[in-house]
Amino acid sequence: MPFPPANTSHPLTFPDGTVFDGTVFLNAVLDHPNLSIGDYTYYSDDEMPDMDLMRRRLFPYLYGEQRIEIGKFCAIAMGASFVTDSANHRYDGISAYPFAIFDGMAPDRPSMPQHAPRDLVVGHDCWIGRGAMIGPSARLGDGVIVGAGAVVSGHVPDYAIVAGNPARVVRMRFSDADIARIKAIAWWDWPIDAILAAEAEICGGDIDALERAAP
Secondary structure, three states: OOOOOOOOOOOOEOOOOOEOOOEEEHHHHOOOOOEEEOOOOEEEOOOOOOHHHHHHHHOOOOOOOOOEEEOOOOEEOOOOEEOOHHHOOOOOOOOOOOHHHHOOOOOOOOOOOOOOOOOEEEOOOOEEOOOOEEOOOOEEOOOOEEOOOOEEOOEEOOOEEEEOOOOEEEEEOOOHHHHHHHHHHOHHHOOHHHHHHOHHHHHOOOHHHHHHHOO
């Protein structure tokens, strides 16, 4: 069975030929000015009745000026969500009640957040666990693994494993020197045929072998 092209809406086909509707390549099914999603990044749910529901589950506050940028070859599990600054309330005063959202959301209203909107960024080859929430201003490096149910904010370094609420680094997957080598290889930017030919090296732990496999 050939590897599905990046523009395939439902790329998961079982051995009996059944196409599973719950797994989607996101940039094949979503088109939104505030979203940038790399090739082959997928979301998988037990049931996906329609694309609009999927979009609202994943990106529930996709309006305003904030952008969400997600790299290539990310795996996003069921129940994960990416929450932008549009969900924030002002909380530096006496009340956090968002009066302005009910009559126009004018940016100069006193109840609107006073800080500049912040983008949410996820690197390449990240794995977002089931039920995780990636919060406003989060910036995840390449190769990050987010544990199930984690609540992530702020900067997460390349190839870190994070878990918990609030999420904390559990451990680093590689040394700083090895991370620099992997990022220099940037296998996610190779042509897909070269990636598939080097699957063993990409999924293995031998960085020397991966460097030799680079096209």
